[in-house]
Amino acid sequence: MMDKNDHYFMKQALKEARKALKINEVPVGAVIVSEKNILSRAYNQCRALNDPTAHAEIAAIRKACQERRNYRLDGCDLYVTLEPCPMCVGAVVLSRIKRLVYGAPDPKGGGVYSIIEFPFERTNHHLDIKSGVMAEECGKILKSFFKSKR
Numbered sequence: 001m002m003d004k005n006d007h008y009f010m011k012q013a014l015k016e017a018r019k020a021l022k023i024n025e026v027p028v029g030a031v032i033v034s035e036k037n038i039l040s041r042a043y044n045q046c047r048a049l050n051d052p053t054a055h056a057e058i059a060a061i062r063k064a065c066q067e068r069r070n071y072r073l074d075g076c077d078l079y080v081t082l083e084p085c086p087m088c089v090g091a092v093v094l095s096r097i098k099r100l101v102y103g104a105p106d107p108k109g110g111g112v113y114s115i116i117e118f119p120f121e122r123t124n125h126h127l128d129i130k131s132g133v134m135a136e137e138c139g140k141i142l143k144s145f146f147k148s149k150r
Contacts, residue, residue: 006101009033009079010134013103016043016056017081017141023048027141030056030080032064032073032097039076040064056080057088061095072096081138083131086111089118092127099128103138 009031016029020043029043042059046052057080065071077099078092084102089111092100100112107114112129120126 005036006079006130006133009038009077010081010101010103010138012038012041013056013079013081014134014137014141016041017138020044020056021141021145027145028056028080028082030060030078032060033077033079034064034068034073034075039067039073053087055085055088057084058091061091061097065095074098077101079133081134082106082142083110083112083114085109086116086118093118093120093123093125096125097127099130101130101133103133104135104142105131 012031013029016031017027020029021027025044025047031038032040040060040063042056042063044056045054045059057078060078064073064076073095076097078097079101081103083104083106084092105114109115111118
């Protein structure tokens, strides 16, 4: 059964992904939630900023940390439309996000389960992970983007 909050916040992440699509970026969106309120929103901007680290997750984490005036995001949930890459998973762990919720798996770049299985059990911070939330909708926007490039 789909959690209503998960569905709502993933829809918000999809809105961010559509913003990326409008500027010809890989359409990935993210939101960080604290106590059922959105703390930050972001989307991929690697091409726009000429920055390979400008992933939606990294931008959302940076914004949320600025908002909180703290480099730790204890008690927060990250919703992202695509399985995070290894770089982003590392940032999630370092920021102490409580819960990671993502939509589509990333068989070519996913750092949670797909190309590597991040060793969460070996880190000093453990987070809850939920995958596959609105996976079809999240995957559809990505497939459409890459199909248009071929």
